[in-house]
Amino acid sequence: MAQHGRLNSARTRGERRNALLAGYRPLPGAYDELMAPDGTVRPQWEPFLSEWSGLSADELQRRFGLADRHVRDTGVSYRVHGDVDANDPLAGERAWPLNHAPLVITGAEWQVIAAGVAQRAQLLNALLGDIYGPGRLVREGALPAAAITGSPDYLRPLQGTNGAGQLQTYAADLGRGPDGRWWILGDKTQAPSGAGYALENRLALGRAFPDLFRTMNVERLAAFFQSFRTGLVARAKRVEPRICLLTPGQLNESYFEQAYLARYLGFLLVEGGDLVMRDGLVHVRTIAGFKRADVIWRRIDGDFADPLELNAASALGVPGLVEAIRQDNVVVANGLGSGVVESRALMSFMPALARNILGEELILPNIATWWCGQPHERRIVLDRLDEMSIAPAFRANGGSLDDQPLLVADLDGAARERLRAAIEQRGLDHVGQEVVRLSTMPVLHDGRLEPRPMTLRVFAAATPEGWQVMPGGFCRISDEADARAVTMRSGVRSSDVWVTSDRPVEPVTLLPSPDKIAIRRIVGILPSRAADNLFWLGRYLERTEATLRLVRAVLGRLINADDQAPGHAETIKRLANLLVAWGAAPSGRGKAIASQATSALFGLDEYGSAAASVREARRTASVIRERLSVDAWRLFGDLQRQLTAPRKPVSEGEAFEVADSALKSLAAFSGLSQENMVRGAGWRFLDIGRRLERGVTTCRYARHFAESGTPGNCLDALLDLTDSQITYRSRYQLGAALQPVLDLVMLDPYNPRSVAFQVERLDQEIAALPTLSDDGMLEEPRRLALRLAAECRTAEASRLDRASILLFEQLLMGLSNAVADRYFLQNAHPEGSRMTQLA
């Protein structure tokens, strides 16, 4: 516990308190959340300090461990921009740093914040309604048109449509000035992120300090999410609406928050490709056909929502979505175009707009802003340039890299002159803002608390009862003592926010009261993309297993050098050839077979290697992470670690051990999916993928190792690869003979490794899937599965040869294509997905 320094040696509560606070002094000129200027601790923090100083350093560390483990296990993490690696989309994923001390805010103070945020949400919503509607404010001169048209989020095609820009959620970034007043630093109206992180922070600290929530009467968050959900449901036109969370996909920095919220709120997590617009309605592509989407909670920028009418380059959106909105057939929240009021240019108009629109003064001021698109304001900024921060007036067109404010005081003379010239040339692109000095809160560092600057994101949701504000928020803390602007991208921690009440707080959970729950065994419908990914997950896992078995078979035989049985060398050669044919190892010329086997294990250059297949499996799994258990997800990490190439060369024996232990991890995954996954459509697709791949692989083995005249040694290899050695020995006293072996691995319906067994299971799984029409006709996948099953049942081992085994293999590939066509690729075959089952 070296990192806890003096805290370790402190024995009593008082000593530990002193150790924690040793040297804690508010930064000059900044408000401190914990400590008043005279050095006394603000009363709302006392219970927290008392709890911490009541715990030994070891116990405190143990509690932090509980919180951190929760964060790691739920996998809610934050992707750092610019870290995306096309080969490994998970490379940039970082554990999300949690500050173990919360931000404590009193209920009385919170009332002001909540009222101010609700007021601002209402104001911005009305402003949006006017921008995309009558345009009164511009016409009357209350707002220059150019303060709107500069925003890339001003979406002209939405002009005059129902609900354009309307807010369902809103977030405000707040900071506290040196005088103790809260200021609005920025508005988030597009698709605010962070509420899910806030919830996670809460659950993590709840693990560490469960009693503190009760003793401090901390307001609960669940009721807010319940209201938000109610608000979305209320916007829909059907009673039990289908609500989709539209995500940009797993490369987005807050994808895991989105997956988490979808699971928490019971929404369907979809990507643009999962949705399709037909006849003015938006549908989700599912394995049971198109199902109507009533409400789309979007987490993609508005401009990307429809490549037909908005950004033609977008691959994230739904072609035709704007037309569906125009016909008022779908609710998109927040309404497309809502981002326009995020512009800094608008900030300078807010006080006047509040009076104009609401007839009220702003409860929370925003930081003083001058938009240089106006001659008078431009003059002020140029006159006082050195004391200002200069920022883009609008989000940069097509990227936010240049979006950070510049502190003029930090610039050298030449840079200042360039800035001045730019403002004189095109003032309308710039705003001048007062330099913000943020308040500080405690973070634990080397066993004592230190003040660090922070900002607070507060969330509001539109509900039938008006704007509701989440009692808490997402607090971001800078790692630098003098940071004046905080972003998540540079060394930042986050903190839970505790709003304390004078009275005990009633716990609320999102779960409805028990007597209101209707019993259900199968939940919802499976989107085609999820089915597709589960199917491929199954295939990749099975492919990994096949490669591992091959590698193990090769290495096992190499190690066992004494074996001089006839065909020994021939078998090894055939196994190695199979690795090459499979794309798992580089071609053999001049290469030692052992090194081929090692690269089939660790090499990432060969697409068929075990490491490459695991990487693909994990990539596929990450897209459907909301459908996998934490334990299953962890196994991918284990597998990837096992198959990471070691720094120094490994011996054949060591490589054998790696293949063996990776096979054990895979078996654990199979066990988990067999024992713990609900037998819904999702599980079936995972199973279909595995069975298909196993069937095809087994056919390939059989073609390679079993033909008349093959040495018994090769047949042994075949039994090893299909894990059928023991079964064979128990049935036959002799060594491996061609026909019994072929029967066992190809045709025996009782051997869970045989092709026949896979085929029977495939038929059962496919029969259990939904059909598109009720005309009693077989769909193509079922037709093929039945044909395969009949072929297997009626075949005889004595007649099996290369050609007939190849026919089985081809039928299996055909079945794979039919499954893809019917359940995944409905896009490409609209005739195949008749619209008879609209829900």
Next chain:
Amino acid sequence: MIYEIRHLTSYAYARPVPFARCILRVLPREGDGQHVVASELSVTPRSVERHDGICFFGNHTTTLTIAKPHRELRIETRSRVEVNRAAAPFPALTRNWEEVTALAQGAQSLAPDSPAQYIYPSRLVPTVDEITAYAQESFQARRPVFEAARELMGRVRRDFTYDPEATEVSTPIREAFAQRHGVCQDFAHIMIAGLRGLGLPAAYVSGYLRTIPPAGQPRLEGADATHAWVMIWCGPETGWIGLDPTNDLIVGDDHIITATGRDYADVSPLDGVLVGPGSQKLDVKVDVIPVS
């Protein structure tokens, strides 16, 4: 002047395309000195869904869904358009350009033709300092806006080489500017970037230019082409005036407008999604025939 315009676009695909959803902006628009007497659009193969509308900028849009496998997509328009533009103002009598900039920035309208819609960078026309500096040479202090803009147009015509091989639709204007090569679309984008860099409202126009065959030679069928040019806002009295930097021409009755917007992305004749791999070959035939 009345024109008959026939415009045929065909895409030939290497492999059948089972599904396509697209938006077309191919029918000529009303206004800016022209009146559409009649126009029609036909598309083969037949669409399962078709929706006709007018976009924010006032252009005709047609959204189509084609659900039938096809190897060729043919888009054909026939239009009759009457063009009768007012004469351009005397350049020296227009407002000085600083005034125009200030008026545009203070505009009290979000209408599609409001100058405030055309003073910011747009998808294909970012602010490029070099281009702004290039434009600045024609915009001396308090110079009448139209005089200066006309001079800029002439310089673009002189300094740039028309070269269909040099650029593609996707070539960034920074590159076309550096090479001093390009086609009408590049010249229009570059001139717009220069004007907007100075804070002046500039719009992109797609359409056709009547071609006059050399004396004694017949007009070649299908040999005309689509064209692109610029409009600049010169203040509330004068409004929008067309300038054609490819030909150093003030736009009069020889130009027929199809669509206007902030840049090519707003008026692109076809955007869409089609399903299916494989390459495509594009063929365009245009006839612009003056009838009276």
